[in-house]
Amino acid sequence: MLAMSSEALVVPSAPENTPTCRPLRLGVLASGSGSNFAALAEAIAAGELAAQIQVLIYNNPDAFVAERAKQWQIPSVLLNHRHYPNRESLDAAIVETLKAHEVEWVVMAGWMRIVTPVLLNAYPQRVINLHPSLLPSFRGLRAVEQALAAGVKITGCTVHLVEEEVDSGPILVQAAVPVLPDDTPQTLHARIQVQEHRILKQAIADIAARQAQRS
Numbered sequence: 001m002l003a004m005s006s007e008a009l010v011v012p013s014a015p016e017n018t019p020t021c022r023p024l025r026l027g028v029l030a031s032g033s034g035s036n037f038a039a040l041a042e043a044i045a046a047g048e049l050a051a052q053i054q055v056l057i058y059n060n061p062d063a064f065v066a067e068r069a070k071q072w073q074i075p076s077v078l079l080n081h082r083h084y085p086n087r088e089s090l091d092a093a094i095v096e097t098l099k100a101h102e103v104e105w106v107v108m109a110g111w112m113r114i115v116t117p118v119l120l121n122a123y124p125q126r127v128i129n130l131h132p133s134l135l136p137s138f139r140g141l142r143a144v145e146q147a148l149a150a151g152v153k154i155t156g157c158t159v160h161l162v163e164e165e166v167d168s169g170p171i172l173v174q175a176a177v178p179v180l181p182d183d184t185p186q187t188l189h190a191r192i193q194v195q196e197h198r199i200l201k202q203a204i205a206d207i208a209a210r211q212a213q214r215s
C-alpha cells in the first residue's frame with residue numbers, strides 16, 4: 001500500500017533527470033497571477049531546469065503575470081481574446097507569436113481559455129496543461145470548488161498533454177493533496193498550488209531529459 005504524508009503524494013515521474021545539451025525553448029500561456037510562471041522562471045534562473053522561457057503570452061490586460069515577466073526580463077505579449085472574433089483566430093495569433101519566438105513546447109500555466117486544433121496542430125503532442133484536480137476528476141472551471149462540493153478526501157493537481165477535449169490527454173505527473181475538514185476553496189487551492197509549482201517543473205524536467213536522450 002502507498003503511504004501518504006500530510007503534505008502530498010507525487011505520482012509518478014521519470015526515474016532520473018539527466019542534464020540536457022540544449023535548453024528546452026518554452027512558450028508560457030497564462031491568464032492570471034502567474035505563480036506557476038514564477039516558479040518556472042525561478043527554477044530556470046537557479047539552474048535547476050534545462051529550459052528557457054522564450055515568451056509569455058497573456059490574455060487579460062491587468063494579469064499580474066505580466067509584472068512577473070517584467071521582473072524576470074522575459075518578453076511578454078498581450079493577446080486579448082476579446083479582440084478576436086473566435087477561438088481559432090486567437091489561437092492563430094498565439095501560434096504566430098510562439099513561432100516568432102522559436103518556441104518548441106507550449107506550457108498552459110493557468111491559461112483559462114479553451115484551445116483549438118489551430119494551436120494543437122501547430123504543436124502536436126507539445127502542449128502541456130496544468131489543472132488543479134486529479135484528472136479525470138473535476139474537469140473544467142472551479143475544479144477546487146467541485147472537489148469540495150463532492151466531499152472527496154483527497155484531491156490534487158495534474159500536468160497533462162493537451163488534446164482537443166477540455167482537460168483531457170495523457171497524464172504526465174500528478175500530486176495528491178489531502179482535503180482538510182475546515183478547508184475553504186482558498187486554503188485548499190493554496191496547498192494545491194504548492195504542489196503545482198513542483199509538478200510543473202518536474203514535468204518539464206522529464207520532457208527535457210527525454211529530449212536530451214533523443215539528441
Ligand code: GAR
Nearest residue numbers: 032033034035036037110130131132
Ligand atoms: C492554477 O491553480 C492552475 O491549476 C489553474 O489556474 C491557476 C493559476 O495560478 N488552472 C486552471 O484552472 C486551468 N483549468 P497561477 O496564475 O498562480 O499560476
